[in-house]
Amino acid sequence: MTVTELGLPLRLVDFELDGQTVRVPEGSTILEACTAVGTEIPTLCYGDTLAPVNACRVCMVEVEGARTLIPSCSRKVEPGMKVHTDTERAKHSRKLVLELLGSSTDLSTTPKVDDWYGDYEAKPERFGPQAAVADSAERDAREAGRHN
Amino acid sequence: MPERPLKTVLMGGAAGSFVRGDELDIPLTFEGTRDAGTTLGSGVVLALDDSVDMGDILLRIAGFFRDESCGQCVPCRVGTVRQEEALARITAGKTLGTPADDLALLREVGQVMKDASICGLGQTAWSAVESAIDRLRVFEESK
Numbered sequence: 035m036t037v038t039e040l041g042l043p044l045r046l047v048d049f050e051l052d053g054q055t056v057r058v059p060e061g062s063t064i065l066e067a068c069t070a071v072g073t074e075i076p077t078l079c080y081g082d083t084l085a086p087v088n089a090c091r092v093c094m095v096e097v098e099g100a101r102t103l104i105p106s107c108s109r110k111v112e113p114g115m116k117v118h119t120d121t122e123r124a125k126h127s128r129k130l131v132l133e134l135l136g137s138s139t140d141l142s143t144t145p146k147v148d149d150w151y152g153d154y155e156a157k158p159e160r161f162g163p164q165a166a167v168a169d170s171a172e173r174d175a176r177e178a179g180r181h182n
Numbered sequence: 183m184p185e186r187p188l189k190t191v192l193m194g195g196a197a198g199s200f201v202r203g204d205e206l207d208i209p210l211t212f213e214g215t216r217d218a219g220t221t222l223g224s225g226v227v228l229a230l231d232d233s234v235d236m237g238d239i240l241l242r243i244a245g246f247f248r249d250e251s252c253g254q255c256v257p258c259r260v261g262t263v264r265q266e267e268a269l270a271r272i273t274a275g276k277t278l279g280t281p282a283d284d285l286a287l288l289r290e291v292g293q294v295m296k297d298a299s300i301c302g303l304g305q306t307a308w309s310a311v312e313s314a315i316d317r318l319r320v321f322e323e324s325k
Contacts, residue, residue: 089255091298102305103297123297127257130294134260160287161264162271162278 049115064106064117065093073119076128076150078135080107090135092150094127095119103127129154137161186231190318194223196243197306199313220313236320237273240311244269247307258304261295265308272321285321 044059051067058067063086068075079090086108094103098116103124106117118124132150136158141147150156188203199220201208208218215222230239244266253259268288271277277284292308299305314320 088300091256091300094298102299126290127294127298130261130290131256131298134264134291134294135256137264138260160278161267 047111047113049111049113049117051117052119058111060111062111064095064097064104064109064111067111068106068119075106075119076132076146076153077107078144091131092128094124094131096121096124125154129156132156133158133160137164186233188229189232189234190230190236190314192226192228192230192239192310194221195226195228196246197302197309198223198226199309200318201313202318219317221309236314236318237269240314240320241266241269241273243310244307247303250303251307252303255298255300255304257294257297258299258301258307261291261299261304262307264291265295265311269311281321285315289315 044061046057047060047062048055048057049067050056051064051071051073054071056067056071058070062070065075065077065080075093075095077090077093079087080093081087086105088105088108091105093106095106096118097104097109098118104117106119128150132147132154133156135141136147136151136156151158188206190200190203191205192198192200193208193215201218201220205218208214208220210222210227212222244262247258248262248266251258251262265288268284268291272281272284272288275281278287288311292312295304295308296306299307
């Protein structure tokens with residue numbers, strides 16, 4: 035006879051998402067909870083088969099009581115947590131991150147990025163034209179250690 | 183050497199904040215500096231007289247953070263560069279739009295570094311610059 039180990043049943047956790055009480059299995063991330071209830075949060079470095087990379091900072095949300103914004107892809111839901119996905123602060127952060135990335139990187143093959151530019155009114159070109167690539171000798175002379 | 187008036191004091195080092203030269207009654211304690219809206223930070227107290235060009239100091243601080251950013255997260259990796267560029271434009275008087283536009287852009291970049299960077303380096307990369315703008319009003323003529 036085959037015995038399948040089921041483990042302990044998952045407990046459920048209640049928290050507040052944009053003013054609504056949401057119940058998710060313990061250990062869920064804020065992003066997973068948002069996806070479950072249909073709240074779209076843009077992400078770039080998130081992959082559902084990867085451990086959270088936590089580096090793109092597009093999926094930031096506001097958690098009451100936290101000093102900074104929180105990456106929803108890696109923060110696990112805690113009981114009673116109050117999360118806001120749509121505050122001016124969170125939207126400003128997503129807009130600026132998209133602009134900063136778009137101003138320094140080719141995002142032309144990145145899925146959905148044009149939609150997000152529209153959603154957040156992001157204009158990467160407002161930082162001015164990109165500088166020409168510096169001569170390598172000049173670049174080497176400016177590299178780390180010379181805090182000019 | 184002739185005595186020169188104290189212009190400003192940088193509290194807590196590059197990640198700290200400037201206070202005015204007339205604010206010399208701030209207790210050097212965690213509570214005292216917090217109540218005065220500044221920080222002990224690393225413990226550095228850097229006194230600057232009126233011969234110092236604040237634009238140069240801010241550019242040097244911005245260059246330091248641009249150099250020291252490890253590059254892991256977007257707000258700090260790119261934000262520290264954009265902060266330095268905006269400061270360079272403002273201090274050189276070669277702004278993209280009006281000086282007020284570039285100052286507003288600088289504030290937006292500062293806010294995202296503070297809110298969305300992974301670590302304390304990015305979160306405080308705008309701290310000294312912000313205090314110079316708001317507390318010392320260094321770019322008052324740019325508004």
